[in-house]
Amino acid sequence: MGLAWQQGPLSTKAVGQFLTAAPLPERLLFAEPLRRRMRVRFGGEWVADSEDVVLLHEPGRYPVAYFPLADVRAGTLVPEERTTTHPDLGATSWFGVGAGESTTRHAAWQHADLPPHAAVLRDRVAFAWRAMEAFYEEDDRIVGHAADPYHRLDIRHTSRHLVVRDRDRVIAETRHPIALYESGFAPRWYVPREDVDIAALTPVENRTFCPYKGLAGYFDINGHKGAAWSYPEAWPEVAEVSGWISFEPDRVDVYLDDRKLEQEPGQSVVPHGIDRGLGPDELLTRDRSRS
Structure with missing residues (x-):
């Protein structure tokens, strides 16, 4: 489940309810320090390495890790002309990523015009999971999406x-x-x-x-x-x-x-957003690298 996807408390199809007198906004975003060292590998090189990652929980999506720009390897991000608009966080600038002999487009993004209440994401960049070779916490590879501390x-x-x-x-x-x-x-x-x-x-x-x-x-x-x-x-x-x-x-x-027993509503797992279409190949690659 996690905090904001499937039937989590901040998802659009929450199975529970907040006991408040006034209704909450339809969309609530939650950002918190990951408090784990996280690294990103691409082109056979480490392109990001940080102990100051912020995890963003957004309704209907897997959690996304945001790295300080200062912890991204210099020359890795290639600015693109592509811009999009996030419904809550405003204008979003996109980057290609290059390292070693490899390059890929639309592989990272930064919210360029954040509202004051979202300042915790300022000067941070997120990497598209499938565009990178691998994500790690310390020396262990993480598959699927950034690990959700609320998934039990x-x-x-x-x-x-x-x-x-x-x-x-x-x-x-x-x-x-x-x-x-x-x-x-x-x-x-x-x-x-x-x-x-x-x-x-x-x-x-x-x-x-x-x-x-x-x-x-x-x-x-x-x-x-x-x-x-x-x-x-x-x-x-x-x-x-x-x-x-x-x-x-x-x-x-x-x-x-x-x-x-009956199949309960909301029990089918549907991939979301930038991680749509993840398959077993990522896991098999991880296991081969371990062996």
Whole structure:
């Protein structure tokens, strides 16, 4: 979820509400110090390195890191004639980025005429995530988007009875599923493989990645596309679900203690803004670089 996207409190489709007498503005932006060293790599070189990054949370978008111009390598930014207008922050100037043997256009931006209340972003520049080779916190590569400190995952073990059916066929049945609670989402229930009729699942080539859980593979069930998924090697924070399988309640019938689950509104993950279209290649590149 995060603070400002999916169903976060500052998003346009928040699942909760602020208990205030007067209505809040339709759009609220929130900026805060990241308090982590962050670096940007392009053309095989470090083009930005700062311990003074400001993280901007904007409704409907992933958080964006803004670097002080003083912490951007000299000669990296190539001014462009392109300008756009941000609905809250005013005129925005764009830059190409060049380093080593590489150059790319429309790869960084700066808000050139900020209103006084947004002065914290003055003399700062943000880099388009997909245009750069990699972003790092210290020596660890960060994928997907700048890490959101308000995104939380919790795993809970339970003895509840979970059954998955496709018409009359039992696809899975367990009395020890794992509940994965992810901020902004309804609980996701994971079933150990030994409690799944694996023959009913058809693996498909489609893969996606989550910046918080890792690389997911998918299964069709009797023509129901993407009805189940699994993280073969989930990241350490949620390693317990590695290899376990979860099911989409809008594609097969999922019962929890005899209560049929329904897909809740707002649960589909849709990439936003400058990060639209991110795929698993970024994660696979990260893993290859680690190995």
